[in-house]
Amino acid sequence: MSKITLKVNGGTHTLDIDPSTPLLYILRNDLGLQGPRFGCGLGQCGACTVLINGVPTRSCITPTSAVKSEITTLEGLAKNGVLHPLQQAWIDEQVPQCGFCQNGQIMTAKALLDKNPRATDAQIREGMARTLCRCMTYYRIQAAVKLAQKRIVAEGPAAVTEVVA
Amino acid sequence: MTPFTKIPKQIEDELSRRNFLQSAGMLVVSLSPLASLAQTAGAQTPAAAPGAAGPYPDPNYKQLDSWIVIHQDNTATFYVGKTDCGQGTGTSFRQMMSDELDIAYDKTSLIMGSTDVTVDQGGSGGSDAIQTDGWPMRRVAAEARRVLLEMASQRLGTPVDQLAVSDGVVAVKADPSKRVTYGELVGGKRFNVALTGNNVDATTGLAKVKTVQELKMVGQSPQRYDIPPKVDGSLKWAVDVKAPGMVHARNVKPPVAGAKLVSIDTSSVQALPGFVKVVSKGNYVAVVCEREEQAINAAKQIKVNWEKPATAPFPASEDLFKYMRAAKPTSVGRPSVVGNPDAALAGAAKVIEAEYDVPFQGHTAISPAHAMADPSNGQMTIYSNDMKSYGMRNGVAEFLGMPREQVRVVWMEGPQGYGRTAADDAGFEAAFLAKELGRPVRVQWMRQEETAWDTKGPAFTFKLRGGLDAQGNLIAFDYDSQAADYNHVGYNEADTVLIAQLMGIRRNPPNAGGGATPNEMYVIPNRRMSSQVVSLPLVWETPLRTGNLRDPNGPQVTFASESFIDELAAAAKADPVEFRLKLLTAGTADDAQFKRARSIACVKAAAAAYGWDARLSPKTVGSGNILTGRGIAYSFRSQTVVAEIAEVEVNRRTGHVWVKRLVCAHDCGLVINPQSLRRTVECGMLHSVSRALHEEVTFDTEKVTSLDWNSHPTLTHMDAPAKIDVVLVNGDPNPNRPDLPHYGAGETTCKPTLAAVANAIYDATGVRIRRVPFRDARVLAALKAAGV
Numbered sequence: 038m039s040k041i042t043l044k045v046n047g048g049t050h051t052l053d054i055d056p057s058t059p060l061l062y063i064l065r066n067d068l069g070l071q072g073p074r075f076g077c078g079l080g081q082c083g084a085c086t087v088l089i090n091g092v093p094t095r096s097c098i099t100p101t102s103a104v105k106s107e108i109t110t111l112e113g114l115a116k117n118g119v120l121h122p123l124q125q126a127w128i129d130e131q132v133p134q135c136g137f138c139q140n141g142q143i144m145t146a147k148a149l150l151d152k153n154p155r156a157t158d159a160q161i162r163e164g165m166a167r168t169l170c171r172c173m174t175y176y177r178i179q180a181a182v183k184l185a186q187k188r189i190v191a192e193g194p195a196a197v198t199e200v201v202a
Numbered sequence: 203m204t205p206f207t208k209i210p211k212q213i214e215d216e217l218s219r220r221n222f223l224q225s226a227g228m229l230v231v232s233l234s235p236l237a238s239l240a241q242t243a244g245a246q247t248p249a250a251a252p253g254a255a256g257p258y259p260d261p262n263y264k265q266l267d268s269w270i271v272i273h274q275d276n277t278a279t280f281y282v283g284k285t286d287c288g289q290g291t292g293t294s295f296r297q298m299m300s301d302e303l304d305i306a307y308d309k310t311s312l313i314m315g316s317t318d319v320t321v322d323q324g325g326s327g328g329s330d331a332i333q334t335d336g337w338p339m340r341r342v343a344a345e346a347r348r349v350l351l352e353m354a355s356q357r358l359g360t361p362v363d364q365l366a367v368s369d370g371v372v373a374v375k376a377d378p379s380k381r382v383t384y385g386e387l388v389g390g391k392r393f394n395v396a397l398t399g400n401n402v403d404a405t406t407g408l409a410k411v412k413t414v415q416e417l418k419m420v421g422q423s424p425q426r427y428d429i430p431p432k433v434d435g436s437l438k439w440a441v442d443v444k445a446p447g448m449v450h451a452r453n454v455k456p457p458v459a460g461a462k463l464v465s466i467d468t469s470s471v472q473a474l475p476g477f478v479k480v481v482s483k484g485n486y487v488a489v490v491c492e493r494e495e496q497a498i499n500a501a502k503q504i505k506v507n508w509e510k511p512a513t514a515p516f517p518a519s520e521d522l523f524k525y526m527r528a529a530k531p532t533s534v535g536r537p538s539v540v541g542n543p544d545a546a547l548a549g550a551a552k553v554i555e556a557e558y559d560v561p562f563q564g565h566t567a568i569s570p571a572h573a574m575a576d577p578s579n580g581q582m583t584i585y586s587n588d589m590k591s592y593g594m595r596n597g598v599a600e601f602l603g604m605p606r607e608q609v610r611v612v613w614m615e616g617p618q619g620y621g622r623t624a625a626d627d628a629g630f631e632a633a634f635l636a637k638e639l640g641r642p643v644r645v646q647w648m649r650q651e652e653t654a655w656d657t658k659g660p661a662f663t664f665k666l667r668g669g670l671d672a673q674g675n676l677i678a679f680d681y682d683s684q685a686a687d688y689n690h691v692g693y694n695e696a697d698t699v700l701i702a703q704l705m706g707i708r709r710n711p712p713n714a715g716g717g718a719t720p721n722e723m724y725v726i727p728n729r730r731m732s733s734q735v736v737s738l739p740l741v742w743e744t745p746l747r748t749g750n751l752r753d754p755n756g757p758q759v760t761f762a763s764e765s766f767i768d769e770l771a772a773a774a775k776a777d778p779v780e781f782r783l784k785l786l787t788a789g790t791a792d793d794a795q796f797k798r799a800r801s802i803a804c805v806k807a808a809a810a811a812y813g814w815d816a817r818l819s820p821k822t823v824g825s826g827n828i829l830t831g832r833g834i835a836y837s838f839r840s841q842t843v844v845a846e847i848a849e850v851e852v853n854r855r856t857g858h859v860w861v862k863r864l865v866c867a868h869d870c871g872l873v874i875n876p877q878s879l880r881r882t883v884e885c886g887m888l889h890s891v892s893r894a895l896h897e898e899v900t901f902d903t904e905k906v907t908s909l910d911w912n913s914h915p916t917l918t919h920m921d922a923p924a925k926i927d928v929v930l931v932n933g934d935p936n937p938n939r940p941d942l943p944h945y946g947a948g949e950t951t952c953k954p955t956l957a958a959v960a961n962a963i964y965d966a967t968g969v970r971i972r973r974v975p976f977r978d979a980r981v982l983a984a985l986k987a988a989g990v
Contacts, residue, residue: 055475055495062495071442072435076568077649078498081911084568111435120434127433131425131877134885135288136432137617138568143433165919169911171568172288172618173888175922177881 041101045070046113056102060094061085063101064110072111072140076169083141083168093148111140114147122192123147126185134172141168146182154189256581257607258318263402266349266395268321269342270303276370276385277309282339283323283402284331285315285589287619289948290426290878291331297419297874298336302343302411305370305384307419312427315613317595323402325590326619327750329946332874333840336944338405342397345407349395353387413940414872423877428615440614441646443574443585448642449478450494451635452501454487455651456704458904460511460740463487467505474500481638484705485743488635490643498648514903515740523559526663526684531734535717541728546678550669553678554773558664558762558972560956562686562899565622565659565751566914570652572616575632576642581608582633587616588626593694598633600696609633620889621750625657625691627700634701653914654906655700657749658899660687660715664762669728674774676785678728681763685755687715688737692750703742712741715748718755720763721838723798725788745906746899753839753949757890757956761974764835764957768819768964777816778834778961779809795943796934800843800869803933805836807867808845811929819961820968823990827854830862833961835954841945842870843933846887848958852966854990857982861891861959862924866951869931872944880928883951887926890955892917896975915977 042051045068052067059078064070064087073096076084080095087096090106114121120128123143133139142165149156149164156164161182170178261268261281271279280299286292292312300307315325323335347367354372355362358380366375373381383389399405414420431437456463463485471477471489476496481488489504491497517525547553573586582604588594591611599609616623628645635643647655662685669678689712691698697709717733738746771781786802793799808814812832823829829852836845849863864887873879896915900908908914934942956974963981964970969988971981 058495062493065442066444066494070435071438074439074441074569075646077910079649079910081649082568111433115434124433128425128429131290131429131881133288133429133432134881135568135616135618136429136437137439137615139432140435162919162922167918169568169916169918171566171916173885173892173917174881175917175919176884176888176926179919179922 043101043104044107046108046110054101057100059097060087060099060101060104060108061096064096064108070110070112074137074140076138076141081169082138083145084138086141086144086168088144088148091148091151093145111143114143121147122185122188123150123182126181126188130177130181130184132174132177132181134174138168138170142170142178146178146185150182150186150189154186156186158183255579256610257605258581258610259607261319261321263321263405264397264399266342266346266393266397266407269339270299270346270393272384272388274385274389276383276389277311278303278305278370278384280310280312280339280343281320282312282314282335283320283325283592284335285326285591285613285619286428287326287589287948289882290875292428293424293426293878294332294874295336295339296427297422297424298340299343301417301419302340303347304367307424309370315591316611317592318610321402322592325588325592325613327590327624329839329948329950331946331948332944333946334403338399338403340411341406341409344409344411345395345397346393348407348409349393350384350387354382357382357387414942415940420872420874421876423875426878437615440574440585440587440616441569441572443614445574445576445642448574448644449490449492449639450497451488451490451631451643451645452497453631453645453647453651454489454501454504454506455655456485456508456743458508458510459515459744461485461508462511464507464509470505471500471503474503479639480504481635486701486704488631488645490635490639510904511740513739515744516738516746516901516903518902519561519898519900522561522661522686523663526661526686526736529684529736531684532688532737533714533716533735535733537730537732538719539730540726543678543680543728543730546728547667547669547680550678551672552670552773553667554769555665555667556766556769556972558666558765560662560758560761560974562658562661562746563751563893563897564653564899564914565620565656565749566653566916567617567622567656569617570647570649571626571628571656572644572646573626573629573632574642574644575629575636577636577640578642581610582636584609584611584629584633585614586611586626586629587614587619587623588629588694589619589623590694593624594626594629597694597696597699598630601630601699601702602633602637620752621692621754622656624693625699625749626694630699630701650909653909655745657691657747657751659751659754659758660685660748662755662758662762666762666766668766668770670770670774674776676726676770676774679726681719681731683717683719683733683759683762684736685715685717685733686738686746687735687748688712689741690715690748692754700747708742715754718759720759722763722836723801724767724782724785725790726785746901752889753952756837756839756949756953757893760835760837760953761956761960764837764954765960765970765972768833768957768961769970772819775818778819779805779814780816782834782836795841797838797841797843799935800931800933801836801838804843804845804867804869804931805834807929807931808834808847808865811867811927812847812865814847819965821965823966823968828852829854829966831962831964831966833958833963833965835957835961837950837953839946839950839953841943842868842947842950844868844950844954846951846954846958848955848962850959850962850966852963852981854985857978857980857985859895859959859963859976859981860921861895863926864923865927865929867929867931868947868951869933870945870947870950871934872942873930874944876930879930879947882947883928884926886949886951887955888917890952891921891959894956894959894974894976895921896977898975
């Protein structure tokens with residue numbers, strides 16, 4: 038056990054934990070977050086995805102001790118009560134079926150568009166390829182990413198500015 | 203009182219609802235029909251919270267109060283005994299009930315599937331939510347409206363026929379300033395109105411439901427209410443439930459199917475941090491620790507000795523179809539015979555034969571099985587995403603030897619149902635462990651465990667023969683199938699769930715799944731359809747146990763039958779759409795619910811939406827690396843009819859198939875929510891594209907070897923089509939009839955897709971793939987063998 042300090046969604050938490058514990062269990066069970074979810078524990082499906090310093094990261098295989106930067110989870114995307122354009126597009130397109138994987142879909146898309154707001158259709162497919170959905174909402178996810186992309190590009194860079202420590 | 207500190211909002215709502223019903227119900231004989239909530243609640247000590255502490259008697263479906271509560275702020279809450287597997291049925295129920303009650307949709311909320319607060323409508327299954335259960339929901343809401351109008355008539359001193367109601371406000375037609383709201387009439391009080399009906403499906407009051415023309419919300423597309431909390435992270439799912447003192451369990455499965463537990467070396471784990479206990483009974487083994495990651499680690503570390511079974515539990519997957527074809531059937535379905543197929547085949551100008559194979563395919567839900575069980579107060583509460591929560595409640599009560607009234611299942615959102623959670627092992631395991639430990643226990647399976655041991659869609663082999671006369675008319679059709687479906691476990695029974703099997707509990711005889719034959723409306727004068735069930739050597743404790751995988755047998759059977767119809771069309775030198783239409787329009791007098799007329803309408807609508815040009819298939823194979831083609835397939839499920847067209851690109855060099863475009867013409871009668879229906883259809887088709895292209899359970903002679911997303915591939919973003927068109931068809935000969943029924947739509951679209959893709963591959967390449975899945979290597983080998 039050792040003391041570890043995590044910065045999550047703008048807050049700071051100091052925890053006395055086994056530092057080898059995968060970040061997912063700390064976020065879910067110690068910090069009460071429920072955006073990231075267990076899907077495979079192998080880094081294959083993406084349901085557990087969080088952003089660490091803006092980089093999409095599979096929290097199920099990331100030892101907590103390896104985390105040195107700000108963590109953003111699904112709960113941290115909305116700012117001042119306003120949903121991120123991706124979240125809004127997800128609602129407008131009525132993307133989810135069961136919705137269990139959608140944390141990973143949204144977080145992966147967020148990192149993708151932050152890095153490349155003008156990603157092509159092919160780049161979106163490739164960028165999302167390792168994030169799995171067993172209800173097969175892929176077609177509608179891609180439509181939602183493009184809708185959010187259109188709005189983000191139209192509104193200019195301010196709409197996607199993420200405060201990252 | 204149940205010692206939760208983090209009770210999900212939905213559960214809190216349910217608990218307070220339960221308190222209200224129970225406390226009011228206890229005093230019903232001494233109170234007037236409009237006994238106030240305040241009066242009845244006053245008889246209780248609020249802190250006693252009897253709803254949380256139990257026991258949990260069944261809500262009475264013959265009481266209007268069990269279905270609908272009107273609040274003082276003129277809002278309503280509906281309580282229904284169904285669950286939503288992600289198709290938006292909850293939103294549709296609200297639309298239907300709002301319409302009948304005459305209250306604004308956004309003034310309503312809905313509680314689903316928790317056994318102590320909602321009547322037992324069976325949870326989900328068979329895509330019957332809208333088709334069957336929607337009717338009692340509509341009728342009870344209409345009855346509530348009728349009762350409210352009578353109350354308003356008394357209050358306003360005006361006959362009912364001189365009143366108008368809109369959005370929960372009743373007004374005198376001649377003087378709309380005279381008005382009263384539903385909330386003012388009954389808000390916070392009980393209706394105390396008895397309903398009738400011999401079973402829950404037949405529940406009714408005195409009121410009649412509205413005509414289609416009178417419905418306002420039905421047919422609109424309000425956004426699903428469950429989506430915003432799913433995209434902002436605020437929804438509490440079944441995986442999120444926690445309780446003070448809760449511990450975590452992980453299972454330790456036999457490494458070889460059918461292995462017997464010899465011994466457990468508890469010392470291998472008891473010094474690990476957080477270790478609580480090893481629990482075992484029969485061949486069931488679980489490790490319990492204080493923290494989740496500790497339980498995961500302990501389950502990896504524990505040393506268990508197993509004894510392999512004397513005989514191999516099953517053939518290896520590459521030998522499966524050979525085994526199935528040679529196996530003596532455990533049961534033989536009575537063939538359905540029309541005319542004289544043998545004589546017709548003997549006299550046919552052309553006879554063709556083909557064999558098809560579909561392997562076991564898993565549910566492989568995105569989240570493994572999970573549940574949390576709390577044994578507080580001598581009761582058992584299970585927080586679960588079980589789609590058949592009522593069945594789980596009964597099953598767990600029997601399994602634990604507890605009275606039903608002491609067991610409840612609180613249904614919460616979870617990963618896709620599609621049948622997996624109708625055999626919900628984790629809920630039983632959590633309840634068993636919670637009872638053993640006397641503490642709340644959370645169980646979650648690991649990925650490899652889920653992919654190996656979840657319930658499977660049964661493997662099938664098929665043999666089909668068809669005969670054409672000299673003019674190319676289909677005069678004989680002979681269908682025969684074998685299904686590896688001897689022990690089918692789809693219903694949460696106490697003697698079929700996996701933990702029970704591992705403990706040596708046996709149902710005798712097992713639930714045989716039964717064979718399956720195609721269902722289409724084709725008119726073929728001589729026809730035989732027969733089916734058999736075959737068993738693998740290991741019947742119990744097997745990872746190849748079969749369950750209900752989204753239309754349990756339809757995708758397999760329709761793959762064979764609709765591929766073969768295409769083969770016959772090619773042999774008859776006919777266009778595949780025209781060939782099918784000819785068979786459909788040959789006409790019989792038997793057209794219940796206008797299924798024939800609606801089938802014809804769907805095939806035509808799909809062809810029109812695609813822009814289908816009539817020609818022979820295959821088309822001339824092109825010279826480039828990318829070969830394109832299109833294929834159609836048609837089917838129905840219950841009363842819902844679909845025709846689908848797939849357009850594919852086949853890479854001649856790699857064998858890779860991309861389903862570039864999909865069209866579905868879909869007739870499920872009255873559509874409740876067109877947008878959520880379209881989404882369900884899109885995803886249902888893609889589920890079957892995944893089954894067509896990727897999915898197969900592989901195994902050696904000891905164990906399943908497809909264990910994760912590498913060894914068990916699935917559809918990904920790279921496979922998403924460029925275009926999907928969904929055409930909602932109303933093929934009823936009288937499309938505006940006021941009693942147009944609403945049929946189910948959760949599974950029908952899954953049926954024809956595999957055949958549509960196979961037919962498109964044939965159209966593109968001239969090569970017929972008769973074995974699922976159409977992975978690159980299989981397609982490439984077939985192309986090479988055919989010299990393409």
